[in-house]
Amino acid sequence: MNTYWKLLRFGRPMGRYAVPYFFYTLLYAVFNVMNFVLVIPILGALFDPSSEVVAVTSPPAFALNEQFMRDMLGWIVYVSFGPDHTVMNALTVIAVFLVTSALLSNLFRYAGQYTVENLRINSLRTMRDSMYDKLMSLNVGYFSNERKGDIISKFSADAQVVQSTISSTLHVLFREPFLVASYLVAMIAISWKLTLFAALFLPLVALVIGSIVKRLRQPAKAAQDELGQMVSQLDESLGGIKIIKSYNAESYSTAKYRGMNEVFSRISRGMARRQQMASPISEFLGITAVAVMIVFGAALVFGGELGGAQFIVYVGIFSQITRPVRAFADAFGVINQGIAAGERIFSLLDTRAEVTDRPDAVRLEEFREGIEFHDVWFRYEDRQIIRGVSFRIAKGEAVALVGPSGSGKSTLSDLVPRFYDPERGRVLIDGRDVRDYTTESIRDHLGMVAQETVLFNDTIEGNIRLGVPNATHDEVVRAATVAGAHDFIMETEAGYDTNIGDRGMKLSGGQRQRISIARAVLKNPDILILDEATSALDSESEKLVQGALDNLLKGRTSIVIAHRLSTIQNVDRIVVVDSGVIVEQGSHSELMRLGGLYSRLVEMQNVGAGGANKS
Numbered sequence: 001m002n003t004y005w006k007l008l009r010f011g012r013p014m015g016r017y018a019v020p021y022f023f024y025t026l027l028y029a030v031f032n033v034m035n036f037v038l039v040i041p042i043l044g045a046l047f048d049p050s051s052e053v054v055a056v057t058s059p060p061a062f063a064l065n066e067q068f069m070r071d072m073l074g075w076i077v078y079v080s081f082g083p084d085h086t087v088m089n090a091l092t093v094i095a096v097f098l099v100t101s102a103l104l105s106n107l108f109r110y111a112g113q114y115t116v117e118n119l120r121i122n123s124l125r126t127m128r129d130s131m132y133d134k135l136m137s138l139n140v141g142y143f144s145n146e147r148k149g150d151i152i153s154k155f156s157a158d159a160q161v162v163q164s165t166i167s168s169t170l171h172v173l174f175r176e177p178f179l180v181a182s183y184l185v186a187m188i189a190i191s192w193k194l195t196l197f198a199a200l201f202l203p204l205v206a207l208v209i210g211s212i213v214k215r216l217r218q219p220a221k222a223a224q225d226e227l228g229q230m231v232s233q234l235d236e237s238l239g240g241i242k243i244i245k246s247y248n249a250e251s252y253s254t255a256k257y258r259g260m261n262e263v264f265s266r267i268s269r270g271m272a273r274r275q276q277m278a279s280p281i282s283e284f285l286g287i288t289a290v291a292v293m294i295v296f297g298a299a300l301v302f303g304g305e306l307g308g309a310q311f312i313v314y315v316g317i318f319s320q321i322t323r324p325v326r327a328f329a330d331a332f333g334v335i336n337q338g339i340a341a342g343e344r345i346f347s348l349l350d351t352r353a354e355v356t357d358r359p360d361a362v363r364l365e366e367f368r369e370g371i372e373f374h375d376v377w378f379r380y381e382d383r384q385i386i387r388g389v390s391f392r393i394a395k396g397e398a399v400a401l402v403g404p405s406g407s408g409k410s411t412l413s414d415l416v417p418r419f420y421d422p423e424r425g426r427v428l429i430d431g432r433d434v435r436d437y438t439t440e441s442i443r444d445h446l447g448m449v450a451q452e453t454v455l456f457n458d459t460i461e462g463n464i465r466l467g468v469p470n471a472t473h474d475e476v477v478r479a480a481t482v483a484g485a486h487d488f489i490m491e492t493e494a495g496y497d498t499n500i501g502d503r504g505m506k507l508s509g510g511q512r513q514r515i516s517i518a519r520a521v522l523k524n525p526d527i528l529i530l531d532e533a534t535s536a537l538d539s540e541s542e543k544l545v546q547g548a549l550d551n552l553l554k555g556r557t558s559i560v561i562a563h564r565l566s567t568i569q570n571v572d573r574i575v576v577v578d579s580g581v582i583v584e585q586g587s588h589s590e591l592m593r594l595g596g597l598y599s600r601l602v603e604m605q606n607v608g609a610g611g612a613n614k615s
Helices: 002-011 015-037 039-047 066-081 087-137 140-145 148-190 192-239 241-246 250-302 308-349 409-415 439-444 460-464 473-482 486-490 509-523 539-553 588-594 597-614
Strands: 370-380 383-394 398-402 424-429 446-450 527-531 557-561 573-578 581-586
Touching: 002 087, 002 148, 002 308, 015 039, 015 087, 015 148, 015 308, 039 308, 066 087, 087 148, 087 308, 148 192, 148 308, 192 250, 192 308, 250 308, 370 409, 370 557, 383 409, 383 424, 383 557, 383 581, 398 409, 409 527, 409 557, 439 446, 446 509, 460 473, 460 509, 473 486, 473 509, 473 539, 509 539, 527 539, 573 588, 573 597, 581 588, 581 597, 588 597
Parallel strands: 398 557, 398 573, 446 527, 527 557
Antiparallel strands: 370 383, 370 424, 573 581
């Protein structure tokens, strides 16, 4: 139940919607019942002359019964047509009232539905805004454990279910109770004996339907989980379509997706069976009750305790009262499904960000001295990655981190922008722990070019301006020129306004990387991290990109991670990392003379390059 109350917060301020909905629904219920009550004098005039509307010379005192309604009509007929009115005159007045009542009933019904739609739309917007804000605040490590498709499913399918839950709350609180109450008042006014019978039947309907919908929460959560798995599988298949086809793995991928779809369908069928069972059962119980009521009511009519017109209208009202009872139970079914979806949404919203700013964190206004790693340890889950690393990078110095795969190079660079925080030890900027600064201010001074170039489905200029959205077109062109990208950009169909497609798929690997470098040039950061920036490129593209990188590195404090050791021979210092420990550091020539791990790595690459050349 705690999840349910948390979900309602997305509808805040609830009073903005609940108060007008309260009055709209109350008036809708009143006029809806009047539509039935006004039929009584019409039927009476047609089939029971003794119940004809009699002229009343003065307005009657208000009372909540049929006689007040009849006297009020008699007074209006008297005012409109005088004492010598005809039956047709009375029927005309009643018909006008009936049309007016129907108009007002539907008008207030529309106003209520419009209010609920506003609540649905605003709550969905608030929910998705909160989820996206939370997603952007989480550290990088969170996304290593979560499937992207499952996150997308929470934004789409789960959010839609929760949206319906919030709006259903207003129905449960106001619409259905008001309708049931107004129908009951009218039924009591017509015949309390028949109403006593109905009062024994309605709880039976609610009990039967309630027992059905109560079982929906667990299947609903299982269905939402399975849908998240399906979206993840779809996302992975679209992203890896070339690999799937090159390995002839279409049948494997198809079978995997179909298996998930079958599980989802089986759960959905079970839920649908329970949901759809409620309406036929309640309708059967309603018809059974009406049949018994006809027998009981007929006895009252023949005994002179109830008029024929009243009995016909009573049966009509009773047939209507089962609708809000069913809707009430259905709303609880929706709420149960919403709670299940809400639990998935709050699994995201309640996730605690592992990297947060301290309350007394200050801004890094200017980068002056350098970066220092002091006895840094880092563990990812149960695997120790960094073990007591200490070294310093002076301002303006370019330092390369090299070593075997999995040695911890990228992890060290990720500690500077606080993608992660160290388990032990400190990372210092200008002699102060990075945790003493606001994360935003650190990243204001930092730029990154990674092996996996991340571009967005936007124009070339939009991608370059990602970190500096207010940059002018001329500044974008200058950055692209420094990155060696201007010439190929001008050869595209619309120049800088060319849309590059999903993940930049309209561009080659080298072009995408140069766009990424132009993005870093435009930001003009004090600290630059290059993480395998050329390792995925062919030789020709690597030469073009390396030239752009050399321009970018001039005068900057840089951390360069590279497997291709030929690209980092001109850096100021090389730090060799193995199994999370620094084993060597120095210039290229110093490390080659040392004859350690670095020289062996260089020799292996030279041998590989020689073999490649011979072939």
